[in-house]
Amino acid sequence: MAAAPTTGVSMGEALNRALRDALAHDSDVLVYGEDVGPLGGVFRVTDGLTAEFGQERVFDSPLAEAGIVGTAIGMAMYGLRPVVELQFDAFAYPAFEQVVSHLAKMRNRTRGAVSLPVVLRVPYGGGIGGVEHHSDSSEAYYTHTPGLRVVTPGTPADAYSMLREAVECDDPVVFLEPKRRYWSRQEVELPVRTEPMAMPVVRRPGTDATLVTYGPMVETALEAAETAAAEGRSLEVVDVRQLAPLDDGVVTASVRRTGRAVVLHEASVFGGYGAELAARIGERCFHYLEAPVLRVGGLDVPYPPPKLEHHHLPDADRVLAAVDRLQWESAWVDDGEGGLPRP
């Protein structure tokens, strides 16, 4: 496996640069939340922004998530484009009613008269040794709500590009930042614009099976594909990027090519976003499939304490074990001359 890059731009730095450029580009953009001011956020994603743009544009708010989202809704009603940080996945829950009942629905309730260009930045997921309530993969709560765009970057370049696009977007965007990847690096020159966030992308082409994933698991999927390649199996990695609304064309095209699919996310499997992906692949690719679509994810348990979280988090081995279960031998009998259908 290739060593992780130690040079280039980290995802955290890319996000910071995206906020800086968005603030510089549009005076209606403002950034607020808990500890995002002089401290620069608990993950330093807003580092230096108050110093550069002033307290008027980047500031600390009272410690109240429903209030943060509610005021952002009001600001957007009057033409601002607030980007608010909800410090951790599980700390965003107090804002849930504002997100689901107002942020997501305002455009629809008012027949398009009121749009809410609000970005909710939510550091999410585990793998950083956080104590309880600091590691939830909360994406399915949001993707089940029509009206929200739910996006999550898997690379620093995407982190920059997708956050810029999210700020420019006239829909409310739940921008899920895979916090364990804040320190992942990539050689990329900023500013950069990658593919539109609504489009899934093929991160690594392959021919034998497709790994469909997003956010923190993109890196894991690529690691698994690298290992599989060394063992002679070619895995394609598709990064979904915008989870909702989903444009599944790239996903289904890939699975139709490869004939096998593993859906991978960090969240618990039961009722997770992967169930939607698997069902959709089943509906759209049934006649192309050589094996059932498998899901790989976290355990169906509350997020474990730090010393046990590695048992919960899917790693490349768990992915490869699933790939091994894709009925490689069942469909064809090798007769030495290209294979025969099994009777």
Place this chain on the structure above:
Amino acid sequence: MKHTDERPSAPALPTREPVRLVDRHGRRVGHSSFTAPDPARLVELHRAMLIGRRFNQQAGTLARQGRLAVYPSSTGQEAAQVGGVLALSDRDWLFPTYRDSVALVAHGVDPVQTLTLFRGDWHCGYDPHRYRCAPQCTPLATNASHAVGLTYAARRKGRDVAALAMMGDGATSEGDAHEAYNFAAVWNTPVVFLVQNNHWAISVPLRQQTAAPTLAHKAVGYGMKGYHVDGNDAAAVHAVVSHALAEARAGGGPALVEAVTYRVDAHTNADAPQRYRDPAEVEHWKERDPLIRSERLIRDEGLIGDAEETERVLAAFGAEADGIADTVRERLAGEDELDPRSLFTDVYATVPPLLEQERAALADELREV
């Protein structure tokens, strides 16, 4: 870094006795801090309340006839709604709840469009930007922080915009109310929170809602001024909300106004108030009807003119209110054509592929029917 324990001094506690400028017999009551609006405004308040009362009656009838899916009446609360709304300037925003139809009508929203929600045609029937009026809020107190954000944004854009954020007594128990009060006070945004204490949150009485001496007392903990007002006295509500708005505009901070009133009707037409409250209590409050006192004041003081002129103008107000109610009834007589394909248009700024597919599938279903 500067370390300081300096804090602003506490606002004065609201009075236990509500601010009242006109008593239930229509007689003026002197007050040390507030004076009643001028005669023209008092007459205007009465006119708007008459329209509101008639509107409540008409909407209630339409609900009983099944033309509205539901209607939450605000009969008895007209003074609180009209008194507050008429204090707004033509730049200010209203953030109403589902029980504030009378406030919407007084604010200038098309009366039929205020009923779209209850008719079941759509959620919000009007363009919020056109009327400077947020959608009627059904989840409790969640509209309050929107008012804070909107006025914050307006100030950032250099515009003099205040907001009236409405909620009921039950809503003050919600966390969103607390957060909105706190944000408004910390950010010093020009919002007046108008709490209509109508004593009942569906079936739960005020005493099971709060242990606060008055709801206005809640303001003090946020460093905000609280006013405890007779909510059936349109003159008092108008005077206090006007004062609070002026102070808030001038940078004096937001305020919470508790207007003590009473929900004379059921929660909605689907409610059964005889299960939880004594009819005698309703009768007690009917004697304190806001319209009775304003009409008495107008007649006794000759605010319109001599007796003949007074009769003529009051009759004209009544006819105007009837006319509005008639128009509402006529415009709601038929069924508007609702295109189910419009379900997909305003979910996102543009229709995403998945919704495009569902729209096509629904169109197929419609063709088959």
